[in-house]
Amino acid sequence: MRHWLIKSEPDVFGVDDLARAPKRTTAWEGVRNYQARNMLRDDVRKDDQAFFYHSSCEVPGIAGIIEVARAAYPDETQFDRKTKYYDAAATKDAPRWFNVDVRALKKTRLVSLEEMRRQKPLAKMVTLRPGNRLSITPVTEAEWQHILKLL
């Protein structure tokens, strides 16, 4: 099983929203970055687990643990003119964007970005690399285990 870190803005959809969703599951949609898209489509499998990270908020950091309930499938919002994710170049036959379904496993204490940066074993974590903005990044087994111990 692979591990990931996926970001969401709590003002838009946070860990509590996921916990309240039907079956504690939702489509994690709106990814419009090719690198992230490729990872979603090619590398993320059903039953993979991920940290749910709150970004663009007062205290950014890991707020929960989720699992992938469904592997990548075409993101419906790319066909919907009413959403900001609409992409005129995408067709049903050749979808350009994909999403996965994620299910809440548990809410954790907030492990802040600042705390993560203080952890030596996390020094090389992809999401902590300068300039990184990807909404999904891989987490190594060692990083995963280290963060679990912090909880």
Next chain:
DNA sequence: GCCAACGTTGGC
């Protein structure tokens, strides 16, 4: 709200 970093677009 600012701004650095990065990605995308489009003219040439």
Next chain:
DNA sequence: GCCAACGTTGGC
């Protein structure tokens, strides 16, 4: 294929 302009992300 280069690069300037523009848009987005996300920490602060």
